[in-house]
Amino acid sequence: MAIAESTNQVSTNWKEVKSRSSRDDRQMLVFMGIIACYLVVALAFPLYAILSKSFENNDGAFIGLANYIEYFKTPALTYSIQNSLFIASITTLIVVSVAFLFAYGLSRSCMRFKSGFRVIALVPILVPSLLPGIALVYLFGRQGMLKELLFGHDIYGPIGIIISEVFFTLPHALIIIMTALSIADARLYESAESLNSSKLRTFFTVTIPGARYGLISAAFVVFTLTITDFGAPKVIGGDFNVLATDIYKQVIGQQNFEMGAVVSMILLLPAGIAFFVDRIMQRKQVALLSARAVAFDPKPSRVFDWAMFGWASVVSVFILTILLTCQYAAIIKFYPYDLSFSLNNFDFDRMDGGGWTSFFNSLKLASWTAVVGTVIVFFGAYMVEKGRGFNAGRGVFQFLAMLPMAVPGLVLGLAYIFFFNDPDNPLNFLYHTMAILVISTITHFYTVAHLTAVTALKQMDKEFESVAASLKAPFYKTFMRVTVPVSLPAILDISIYLFVNAMTTVSAVVFLYGPHTALASVAVLNMDDAGDIAPAAAMGMMIFYANVTVKILHSLISKGILKRTQAWRYR
Amino acid sequence: MRSADPYLRIQNLTKKFGEFTALSDISLEIFEGEFVCFLGPSGCGKTTLLRAIAGLDIQTFGEIEQNGKDISSLPPAERDFGIVFQSYALFPNLTIQRNIAFGLENLKKPKTEVESRVVELLELVGLSDQKDKYPAQLSGGQQQRVALARAIAISPGLLLLDEPLSALDAKVRGKLRHEIKDLQNRLGITTIMVTHDQEEALTMADRIVVINEGIIEQVGTPQEIYNAPETTFVADFIGSMNFLSGVRAGENRIEVGEQVFTIDNALWKADSEQNHDVVIAIRPEDIVVGAASENCIDASVDSVEFLGPFVRAELSSPALSGQSIQADFSANRVRSEQLEVGSKLQISLPVNSIRMFNRASRV
Numbered sequence: 001m002a003i004a005e006s007t008n009q010v011s012t013n014w015k016e017v018k019s020r021s022s023r024d025d026r027q028m029l030v031f032m033g034i035i036a037c038y039l040v041v042a043l044a045f046p047l048y049a050i051l052s053k054s055f056e057n058n059d060g061a062f063i064g065l066a067n068y069i070e071y072f073k074t075p076a077l078t079y080s081i082q083n084s085l086f087i088a089s090i091t092t093l094i095v096v097s098v099a100f101l102f103a104y105g106l107s108r109s110c111m112r113f114k115s116g117f118r119v120i121a122l123v124p125i126l127v128p129s130l131l132p133g134i135a136l137v138y139l140f141g142r143q144g145m146l147k148e149l150l151f152g153h154d155i156y157g158p159i160g161i162i163i164s165e166v167f168f169t170l171p172h173a174l175i176i177i178m179t180a181l182s183i184a185d186a187r188l189y190e191s192a193e194s195l196n197s198s199k200l201r202t203f204f205t206v207t208i209p210g211a212r213y214g215l216i217s218a219a220f221v222v223f224t225l226t227i228t229d230f231g232a233p234k235v236i237g238g239d240f241n242v243l244a245t246d247i248y249k250q251v252i253g254q255q256n257f258e259m260g261a262v263v264s265m266i267l268l269l270p271a272g273i274a275f276f277v278d279r280i281m282q283r284k285q286v287a288l289l290s291a292r293a294v295a296f297d298p299k300p301s302r303v304f305d306w307a308m309f310g311w312a313s314v315v316s317v318f319i320l321t322i323l324l325t326c327q328y329a330a331i332i333k334f335y336p337y338d339l340s341f342s343l344n345n346f347d348f349d350r351m352d353g354g355g356w357t358s359f360f361n362s363l364k365l366a367s368w369t370a371v372v373g374t375v376i377v378f379f380g381a382y383m384v385e386k387g388r389g390f391n392a393g394r395g396v397f398q399f400l401a402m403l404p405m406a407v408p409g410l411v412l413g414l415a416y417i418f419f420f421n422d423p424d425n426p427l428n429f430l431y432h433t434m435a436i437l438v439i440s441t442i443t444h445f446y447t448v449a450h451l452t453a454v455t456a457l458k459q460m461d462k463e464f465e466s467v468a469a470s471l472k473a474p475f476y477k478t479f480m481r482v483t484v485p486v487s488l489p490a491i492l493d494i495s496i497y498l499f500v501n502a503m504t505t506v507s508a509v510v511f512l513y514g515p516h517t518a519l520a521s522v523a524v525l526n527m528d529d530a531g532d533i534a535p536a537a538a539m540g541m542m543i544f545y546a547n548v549t550v551k552i553l554h555s556l557i558s559k560g561i562l563k564r565t566q567a568w569r570y571r
Numbered sequence: 572m573r574s575a576d577p578y579l580r581i582q583n584l585t586k587k588f589g590e591f592t593a594l595s596d597i598s599l600e601i602f603e604g605e606f607v608c609f610l611g612p613s614g615c616g617k618t619t620l621l622r623a624i625a626g627l628d629i630q631t632f633g634e635i636e637q638n639g640k641d642i643s644s645l646p647p648a649e650r651d652f653g654i655v656f657q658s659y660a661l662f663p664n665l666t667i668q669r670n671i672a673f674g675l676e677n678l679k680k681p682k683t684e685v686e687s688r689v690v691e692l693l694e695l696v697g698l699s700d701q702k703d704k705y706p707a708q709l710s711g712g713q714q715q716r717v718a719l720a721r722a723i724a725i726s727p728g729l730l731l732l733d734e735p736l737s738a739l740d741a742k743v744r745g746k747l748r749h750e751i752k753d754l755q756n757r758l759g760i761t762t763i764m765v766t767h768d769q770e771e772a773l774t775m776a777d778r779i780v781v782i783n784e785g786i787i788e789q790v791g792t793p794q795e796i797y798n799a800p801e802t803t804f805v806a807d808f809i810g811s812m813n814f815l816s817g818v819r820a821g822e823n824r825i826e827v828g829e830q831v832f833t834i835d836n837a838l839w840k841a842d843s844e845q846n847h848d849v850v851i852a853i854r855p856e857d858i859v860v861g862a863a864s865e866n867c868i869d870a871s872v873d874s875v876e877f878l879g880p881f882v883r884a885e886l887s888s889p890a891l892s893g894q895s896i897q898a899d900f901s902a903n904r905v906r907s908e909q910l911e912v913g914s915k916l917q918i919s920l921p922v923n924s925i926r927m928f929n930r931a932s933r934v
Contacts, residue, residue, distance in 0.1 A: 020646060022646035022649055024646075024648055025646060466625070470722070470727070481673075
């Protein structure tokens with residue numbers, strides 16, 4: 001058995017051994033293929049449709065770059081690029097600083113009322129991005145309650161947009177930075193302390209580098225959310241045009257679909273770049289996470305704790321002011337002339353925008369999205385994570401699953417018009433139905449849901465599948481009896497994420513709703529457009545109530561389910 | 572004891588991960604009922620070989636035959652094996668008995684049969700009173716027993732153990748070592764265990780396959796591996812070994828420094844060509860204190876290390892031209908000879924304990 005002997009006998013065949021696929025492998029491949037087809041039809045084809053539309057004229061003939069040339073020759077349009085970048089950069093700067101300090105207080109101080117602050121900071125997720133704009137009109141508009149604070153500046157324009165976007169994006173940044181700060185290794189701080197490093201030096205040599213990727217990632221997320229958001233500039237932007245509102249105006253106002261496609265392509269660019277940089281950062285963050293760290297336990301410090309408490313209070317007051325202003329606007333008779341209590345603003349059936357039906361449609365959309373979306377997303381993530389072989393296909397699937405993050409809702413919506421409204425498309429029957437709204441919403445929010453599922457699946461022992469195979473268990477049995485029960489918390493998280501976002505989204509659905517499928521979030525937009533600002537605020541609050549109710553229900557249900565099915569988690 | 576045909580035959584197996592060759596042209600035969608250990612340092616390829624046998628990571632080239640059937644390219648689900656991982660990989664949301672029953676249920680056996688088999692297995696691993704608990708409620712050793720019961724529940728032809736004891740503490744490890752070996756004896760199931768722990772391999776295996784850097788260094792019984800290592804790697808990796816560089820000085824003579832050692836040419840493991848540069852090897856416990864007719868040297872004690880039942884002394888001798896030598900002395904001997912740092916003593920290297928290798932092959 002000496003080495004020299006065995007390496008010399010090259011007599012056997014050097015044909016590479018290819019694994020034969022089992023029935024499981026084939027079945028899983030089929031399921032992955034089905035979900036991949038869904039992503040191709042719901043994402044890749046529409047995106048291709050909008051891309052090719054941007055090279056066509058009104059009659060559908062190919063005209064090369066003519067649309068783009070016209071775009072860049074129209075200063076009124078190109079000016080929006082600058083505006084969008086300006087708004088997004090300033091918002092990013094403000095939000096990342098504010099969120100970092102807030103998160104720092106939550107994770108590194110012993111201030112009081114932490115859980116309360118955390119709940120308040122996440123409120124903006126539960127309302128449409130139109131709502132802060134409406135609140136700002138009441139606060140700083142022409143008859144605003146606090147108008148004097150602006151010293152003659154106009155809230156309609158960049159100031160209003162930025163304040164709204166700060167409100168809208170703050171929780172997203174906060175979640176990311178909280179995660180980054182919470183994985184800090186206490187041992188690093190102990191080492192720094194034992195080396196007599198000053199607090200400030202420790203902050204810059206330990207804290208900031210540790211949270212670096214989180215901060216960068218948060219910055220890109222905020223930037224993307226802001227540059228692609230359409231609600232805030234629509235409500236409070238006044239004459240200040242940005243790319244997102246341009247698309248809306250081109251399509252809804254001027255029926256110039258080709259130019260809408262061109263602006264969409266331009267909007268895709270910064271969002272796409274930000275997305276890819278963010279992906280790289282996320283990967284590096286994961287590498288940091290895998291180190292065995294000892295959890296950091298903050299020690300009380302009177303001055304620092306109260307300073308952090310002060311900051312958290314300021315941020316919370318800002319968020320609550322916006323929310324309560326809308327609440328106030330919704331329940332008074334006629335601001336500013338008659339401030340008596342009234343529920344007239346909730347009489348939606350008397351206004352344009354779809355009435356109460358739109359609210360129930362939204363509930364329907366959110367429920368369908370949550371149920372169907374969770375099934376598709378989790379099943380897809382399982383196939384891609386736990387299947388065997390066909391790695392190229394797996395890579396394509398991963399890419400398709402990540403892509404929606406980079407596609408602004410308006411662009412996706414417009415792409416759907418081009419793709420599904422094409423009379424030659426056999427799927428044309430979906431147009432103006434609830435189904436297409438569900439499809440577009442699932443697709444729009446696919447990435448985060450997919451990542452949540454993948455993370456949960458990765459945390460499971462990777463040998464479960466090996467053991468199951470050795471025990472001759474078909475994959476669906478392992479999936480139903482082990483994978484799903486163990487991942488139940490993540491599955492519930494995905495469903496609530498999809499529900500809440502389906503309730504609040506405007507951008508992904510504003511081009512797609514039909515006469516019978518008007519939605520609450522779109523009703524807010526349309527009522528605000530028509531000057532019915534108070535009813536718009538009321539509808540916005542209805543969305544908020546619905547989301548809060550569902551969120552509370554969700555936590556009760558998950559507590560109940562977890563108690564029954566997750567007994568194994570507790571010793 | 573061996574039947575003519577091997578139960579598992581691995582032929583010219585090579586596994587590449589991209590450019591990296593994890594296993595290079597491995598050929599091996601394992602017989603029915605054998606307990607074989609794959610032993611080697613971490614990263615040597617032993618787990619890769621196990622996973623290839625299971626079909627979890629299929630080899631790049633080469634063939635595997637199990638029970639006369641070519642299984643080279645079969646997916647794991649179509650092979651016949653049970654497997655136990657270091658991480659236990661118990662399904663956390665199923666109770667102990669449901670974990671054990673998991674494989675049986677897939678065989679479409681009647682319910683009563685499944686239940687009685689589970690009871691039998693629970694008894695076999697001594698966990699009957701824990702059957703309704705969840706894995707997280709058990710200790711590591713108990714969890715590994717459950718994993719073992721789950722693996723053998725479907726009566727596989729081959730049992731694969733991937734470092735099953737490495738995550739456990741020393742006491743439990745020793746106990747479970749016995750239990751696994753005992754169980755394997757009783758069931759007579761062909762078993763392959765991957766381990767980096769030589770003690771585990773030496774105590775449990777019928778045969779040990781020592782692997783290093785993707786190749787097999789030696790296959791043999793624990794006694795053969797320990798007493799007659801075929802390569803310097805095996806000699807060094809298993810147990811402790813002194814290596815002294817020297818040159819040939821005639822028939823049965825090796826010169827180390829000024830000292831000439833008498834050796835037994837039959838224990839010469841290097842190539843038959845008469846190599847000039849050689850290494851002689853002797854285990855610390857084989858060194859004898861006191862004068863003898865052959866291979867006697869005067870040495871002084873440089874340092875002593877207390878290791879409980881015995882003491883390991885670092886010795887040097889001007890005759891060995893700077894090469895030091897380790898020797899194990901019993902605690903009694905140390906007391907009676909009053910050995911301490913600086914002591915002078917005479918030691919001898921028994922001829923039949925000295926092994927020789929080519930110096931070129933020294934790793």
